[in-house]
Amino acid sequence: xxxxxxxxxxxxxxxxxxxxxxxxxxxxxxxxxxxxxxxxxxxxxxxxxxxxxxxxxxxxxxxxxxxxxxxxxxxxxxxxxxxxxxxxxxxxxxxxxxxxxxxxxxxxxxxxxxxxxxxxxxxxxxxxxxxxxxxxxxxxxxxxxxxxxxxxxxxxxxxxxxxxxxxxxxxxxxxxxxxxxxxxxxxxxxxxxxxxxxxxxxxxxxxxxxxxxxxxxxxxxxxxxxxxxxxxxxxxxxxxxxxxxxxxxxxxxxxxxxxxxxxxxxxxxxxxxxxxxxxxxxxxxxxxxxxxxxxxxxxxxxxxxxxxxxxxxxxxxxxxxxxxxxxxxxxxxxxxxxxxxxxxxxxxxxxxxxxxxxxxxxxxxxxxxxxxxxxxxxxxxxxxxxxxxxxxxxxxxxxxxxxxxxxxxxx
Numbered sequence: 001x002x003x004x005x006x007x008x009x010x011x012x013x014x015x016x017x018x019x020x021x022x023x024x025x026x027x028x029x030x031x032x033x034x035x036x037x038x039x040x041x042x043x044x045x046x047x048x049x050x051x052x053x054x055x056x057x058x059x060x061x062x063x064x065x066x067x068x069x070x071x072x073x074x075x076x077x078x079x080x081x082x083x084x085x086x087x088x089x090x091x092x093x094x095x096x097x098x099x100x101x102x103x104x105x106x107x108x109x110x111x112x113x114x115x116x117x118x119x120x121x122x123x124x125x126x127x128x129x130x131x132x133x134x135x136x137x138x139x140x141x142x143x144x145x146x147x148x149x150x151x152x153x154x155x156x157x158x159x160x161x162x163x164x165x166x167x168x169x170x171x172x173x174x175x176x177x178x179x180x181x182x183x184x185x186x187x188x189x190x191x192x193x194x195x196x197x198x199x200x201x202x203x204x205x206x207x208x209x210x211x212x213x214x215x216x217x218x219x220x221x222x223x224x225x226x227x228x229x230x231x232x233x234x235x236x237x238x239x240x241x242x243x244x245x246x247x248x249x250x251x252x253x254x255x256x257x258x259x260x261x262x263x264x265x266x267x268x269x270x271x272x273x274x275x276x277x278x279x280x281x282x283x284x285x286x287x288x289x290x291x292x293x294x295x296x297x298x299x300x301x302x303x304x305x306x307x308x309x310x311x312x313x314x315x316x317x318x319x320x321x322x323x324x325x326x327x328x329x330x331x332x333x334x335x336x337x338x339x340x341x342x343x344x345x346x347x348x349x350x351x352x353x354x355x356x357x358x359x360x361x362x363x364x365x366x367x368x369x370x371x372x373x374x375x376x377x378x379x380x381x382x383x384x385x386x387x388x389x390x391x392x393x394x395x396x397x398x399x400x401x402x403x404x405x406x407x408x409x410x411x
Contacts (some may be wrong), residue, residue, distance in 0.1 A: 013141050018132045022148050028183035031176040033156025040249045042169050046104035054371025057246040060111040067119035072353020073210050080128040085191035087120030088184035095177030123353035130340035142333035143282020153271030161264025213350045226342050229400035233393045240389035243370035244382040255379050269318050270325040277329025290334035291401035297331030298394045305387035
C-alpha cells in the first residue's frame with residue numbers, strides 16, 4: 001500500500017494523452033489569439049463604426065446560443081475527441097471565411113463557422129481534462145493546463161499585432177489559418193486513435209438522449225445549489241465584461257493612444273501573470289476550497305477595473321493587465337474544478353455547453369449596450385459599470401460556492 005501511495009505521489013499531473021491534447025490546444029488558440037483582440041480594428045478598417053462594431057459582436061453571439069448545448073451533448077454522446085475533431089474541421093473553414101471576406105458584414109460568416117468550432121470544442125475541453133484527473137488534485141491539473149494554455153495569450157496577440165502592422169490583416173489571417181490547420185491534423189489523429197479505444201462505443205445521437213441529458217442538467221440548475229449560483233454570478237460577470245471589453249481595443253487606441261503592437265503586448269502581459277498564478281491558485285483551491293480562489297479573483301478584477309479607469313499611459317495599462325492576469329488566474333482553475341465536481345461525468349459536456357449558452361443569452365445584447373453607453377455618456381461608462389458588478393459578485397460567491405463536504409465540516 002505504501003509503495004502504491006508513493007507511486008501515486010510521483011505520478012505526473014499530466015499524462016501523455018493530456019500533453020498531446022494541450023499541444024494541439026495551444027497551437028489552435030495561438031492562431032485564434034493572433035486576431036481576437038484586433039478584430040474590432042479589422043472591422044474598423046472595413047468601414048464599421050463603433051455602433052456597428054457593437055452590433056457585430058452582438059449578432060456574432062447569437063449562433064453559439066443553441067450550438068453550445070448541442071456541442072456539449074455531442075461531446076457526451078460521441079466522445080470528447082470526436083467532438084473536438086469535428087469542431088476543428090469547421091475551424092479551418094472559418095479561417096477561409098475570414099480571409100476572403102470583402103466587407104465587415106461578411107466577417108459574420110467566418111465568425112459563424114468559428115462559433116461552430118467553439119461550440120464543439122469548448123464543452124469538451126474542460127470535460128476531457130476532468131476525466132484525465134483525480135478529484136483530489138483536479139484544481140491543480142486545471143491550474144497546470146490553464147498555465148500551459150496561457151502561452152496562447154503570451155504568443156498570439158503580439159505575433160498577430162506584428163504581422164497585421166507589418167504585412168496587413170489578410171497576411172495575418174493566412175498565417176493564423178495555417179497554424180490552426182496543424183492543430184486540426186493532430187486533433188483528427190487523436191480522435192482516430194480514440195475511436196479504436198476509449199471512444200470505441202459511442203452512444204447514438206437521438207432526440208430522447210438529448211432530452212434526457214437536458215432534463216438532468218436543468219434539474220441541477222434549478223435546484224438552488226452551487227450550480228445555480230455559479231450560473232448567476234458567472235452570468236453577471238459575463239454581461240459586464242462583454243459589454244466593456246468588446247470595445248477594449250478601440251478604447252486603448254482612441255483614449256489610451258496605444259498602437260496595435262502595444263495592444264498585442266498587453267495581452268501578453270496578461271498571459272504572463274495569469275500563467276504564473278494558475279498553478280498556485282489550483283493548489284489553493286484544492287487545499288482551502290474553490291470559493292476562496294474565486295472570490296479573490298473577483299476582487300482583484302474589481303481593483304484592475306478601477307486602475308483601468310484612472311490611467312492613460314502604456315505602463316499604466318500594463319499594470320492593469322497584470323492585475324487582470326492574476327485575478328483571472330485565481331478564478332479559472334477553481335471554476336473549472338468546482339463545476340466538474342458538482343456535475344456527473346456523463347453530463348459534463350452538456351453542462352459546460354449549457355452554461356456557456358446561458359451566459360451567451362444573458363450577455364447577448366451587452367456589446368450593443370456597451371457601444372450605446374460609449375456614444376451617449378462616455379467611453380469610460382461601460383468599464384465603470386463592469387467594475388461595480390465585479391465587486392458585487394463577491395458576496396454570493398463567498399456564501400454560496402460551498403460543496404456539501406465543506407458544509408458538513410462546519411457542523
